[in-house]
Amino acid sequence: MNDDSGRKRRPASYLRYALLALAAFLVLSLGFALIPRESPAPATPPFSEQARAAALAETLDLRTVSQQLAVGSSGARRQLFSHTVTLLTTQARALLLPGATAGSAAGQSGTKGPSATASSGAAPSGTATLPALVSALSKSGKARLLHAEKADGGMARLLAAVGTAQLLQATTLAQAAGTPPPALQAPAATQRNAATACSVATPSGSSTGSEDGAQPGNGGQPTPTADPAGSATLAAALDRVVRTEVETVYGYQVALTRLDGSAADQAAALLATHETLVGQAEAYTRVQCASVPPREPGYTLGTSFLQKPAAGLASLEAGTLPVYGDLVALSDGETRRWAVSSLVAAARRTMRWGSDPGPVPGIVLDTALLPELPEPAAPSPSHSDGDAAATSAP
Known part of the structure; x- marks a missing residue:
């Protein structure tokens, strides 16, 4: 009789244990569901x-x-x-x-x-x-x-x-x-040359000496290739810098025959600067294994340039700004650093000839397309009249 009664009580005990376990599971699940999950930390902006x-x-x-x-x-x-x-x-x-x-x-x-x-x-x-x-x-x-x-x-x-x-x-x-x-800071000079920068090998015995005056004996270098005019590549940007600087040199040479006094002295000094920039731009072009554009024998200058050479040089200097801006955007590393410092120097030369390089030199900007800034907050009554005037935009 005792054994029979014990066997009858076991199923009831198991049922109670199962109900208690189920209740505990429900309580724990509900508790975890009510606890707010920690929001992930915001990603670091680029x-x-x-x-x-x-x-x-x-x-x-x-x-x-x-x-x-x-x-x-x-x-x-x-x-x-x-x-x-x-x-x-x-x-x-x-x-x-x-x-x-x-x-x-x-x-x-x-x-x-x-x-x-x-x-x-x-x-x-x-x-x-x-x-x-x-x-x-x-x-x-x-x-x-x-x-x-x-x-x-x-x-x-x-x-x-x-x-x-x-x-x-x-x-x-x-x-x-x-x-x-x-x-x-003055524009940085090139620290490398094509022989150390170009790493793509060409068939043995090939040469990339070009008619632009590049140094011969660059065997083992890839054949330079030119980018289509206006393309957004580093080689094309360097090509435009070289061509623009060569044209600027020509403009200074012509202007020097029509200037005198301090303006002539300034033009002579800046002519030497642009001749140096031509050489640096050509060197960076070779570093990129691109072809250096041939130098043109001459350029057409307008009548206004010949009549007012100082203003003409200011226009030439301003014309170099977007070219260097393009190079900043399309380059990196040492070439980018040279482009940035050259942009600053070009803007300074533009000002030396009496022209304004604008609020964002190197960018052709349509201010009508820019978003407006919010109006300044109205000063509280406790502010003094001087503080109120200081917060008003002219």
């Missing part, structure tokens, strides 16, 4: 996006400082600061993401870029000074040029353009302040 956001943030800061100085100045200085505000406004609009709305600028500039240049050093509200603005513009411009060496093609070109204009404006403001202008 370097180009970080550099763009840092450039936008610093440009907006510099714009605010320039507005403060414009409000507190008069005469020629007010005009100079107002020009700075206009330049920085155009740059900020160019740095906004495509399709951005007016209210999104603050959010876009909130993402800090590379830590080395997270702050432009612009003065806080109410303490703006001309020397501080010169220093901040110089620092921001140099940071943009450094980032342009590493960013993706199109963004590299924009960063180089913004940095170039900011450095030039810092130089202009430094002259007004009576302080030393920011030091600008």
Whole structure:
């Protein structure tokens, strides 16, 4: 009887255990379902996006400082600061993401870029000074040029353009302040030649000596090939740089026969500079195993150039800017660094002849297509009249 009763009780015990296990499983499942899952950490933006956001943030800061100085100045200085505000406004609009709305600028500039240049050093509200603005513009411009060496093609070109204009404006403001202008790095010289750069072998005994004056004896190098005119390749960009610089040399040679005094001295010095640039551009072309374009015997210059050679040289120098801008976008490494420094130097030469390289040298920009910046926030009643004036855009 005892054995029979024990066997009858076991199924009931198993059933209770099963029910308890099921209840525990349900409780645990419900608990896990109610616990919110941790959201994954946001992905780190690419370097180009970080550099763009840092450039936008610093440009907006510099714009605010320039507005403060414009409000507190008069005469020629007010005009100079107002020009700075206009330049920085155009740059900020160019740095906004495509399709951005007016209210999104603050959010876009909130993402800090590379830590080395997270702050432009612009003065806080109410303490703006001309020397501080010169220093901040110089620092921001140099940071943009450094980032342009590493960013993706199109963004590299924009960063180089913004940095170039900011450095030039810092130089202009430094002259007004009576302080030393920011030091600008000279174009880098080529560190390699075709014999060490080209690694694709050709059949034994072949030679790539060309009628453009390339050094003979480059056996084992690939046969240079030319890109179609206007194609977006590094070889085509270098081809355009060489042709543009050769034409510029010719223009300087002609202008020297019609200039005198200090203008002739300046033209002679810049002629030597452009002859050096031709040689450097040809060397970088050979580094890329591309053919160096033959030099033309002469070029047609308009009547206006012959009548006003100084203005003609300014136009020639301005014409080199988009060519170097293309090279910045299509190159990398050592060639990119040379292109960036050459863009800065070309913009400086343009200014020396009395022409304005614009807010983004090296880019043909239609400002009508750029997004507008948001209107400045209205000052609170507690702000002083001076603070309210400082936040208003000219």
